[in-house]
Amino acid sequence: MEIFGVLAGEAPYLFKGLLITIELLIGLLSVGLIGGLFLAVLEVYGGTVASKIAMLIQRGLRAVPALVLLFLSYYALDFPPLVTSILALGLRSSAYQSQIFRGAIQSIKSGQMMAARSMGMTRIQGIWHVVIPQAIRLAIGPWSNEFASETKDTSLAYVVGVVEIMRRSRYIISYTYGNALLIYGIVALVYLILTRTGNAFLYWLEDRLWVPGFERRS
């Protein structure tokens, strides 16, 4: 029973780990968002060469396990583990997100682009001002799946030394001798809450951004 006392004392320590996890998550999702949008636009609107290159890049990034990417960036770059993890997991996420955005962009009726061009917009202006605002709203649903997936993958950063919640719980287990089941159970609960909260926020966001009159993704 004293384990609960120890845990209560260690709660701030674990909480700091949670903050690092969240920092990692926001970092990698942002890298993934920008990279994913870029790759998606390239794949849909690029010429034959550019779209083929974009396709190869995302196929390659998706074929490699997250752990391998983490190690690759850890040993290739001279940055602290948190930064290399954000880069590695962010790149991988951008490959997955590019597929989400590509699907959303391709669901926008081509008439939208035609109308934009006929008003004198360049292709880029059409993409930025007309297609992407609509595509992003369609993408929120699948994107919340990606969000849940990435939240869980942040636990992998533990193997390259990021001192997030997994590593901190290891420390606690190592000096309380044998309460691994309980502590990892609590860690699992923390991830569950994190995922649920994020998803709830994304549902709310989807509600808020929904434009009346436009098709809602079920």
Added chain:
Amino acid sequence: MSELIEFFQLAWEIGPRLLDGTVVTLELTAICISSGFIIGLALSLGRVYGNKLVYGVTTTFVELVRGTPLLVQLFIIYYGLPDVGILLNPLLAAGIALGINTSAYQAEYFRGAIQSVSAGQMTAARSIGMTRFGAIKSIILPQALRLAIPSWSNELIYMLKYTSLAFTVGAPELMAKAKIIAARNFRYLEVFIIVAFIYIIIVTGFTKVLDIVEERVKIPGLESGK
């Protein structure tokens, strides 16, 4: 240029040793995906056709397993179970953890597929006197499983990549072998680049094979699509 030659020399030297690891990786994938298939199918049937209690239990299980990281599940099984007296070797623990994890995801894919088969099928089957179980076995599942092939192949590829996590508990698969070799030669970056290539080759190969399988078993007119 000389670095490139050194790189290929290294690849040539360590290839065979990495091959042992690759075999273990493939074995682990095969074991967990097949046990996951059986458990996942059972779970999905429980979620679609079960009574309130069965539905509650299976849904809770699926939500818990899908909502928590694989790494945490692996650690609970490998480091946590000894607390209650169950000691497992790394490979077995990894197989069980991966199997449980994939069964929850597969349960969701199968549930979606089963629910896509039109309700009229079950009604028709019952009206000619089939039992529920008979109808599920002979009518619904053959259609549902074909509809589930794209998501299932996706899951297979995912599992192939997630076996790399088994290295954190010491299972002798590809990542573990790679780390040992890299540490011995101090050539971490090159070794992991080679490992990345191995994974790309395996994943691409599996994807192509699965595409062919999907073509062969599909029923014209009954494709999954919107």
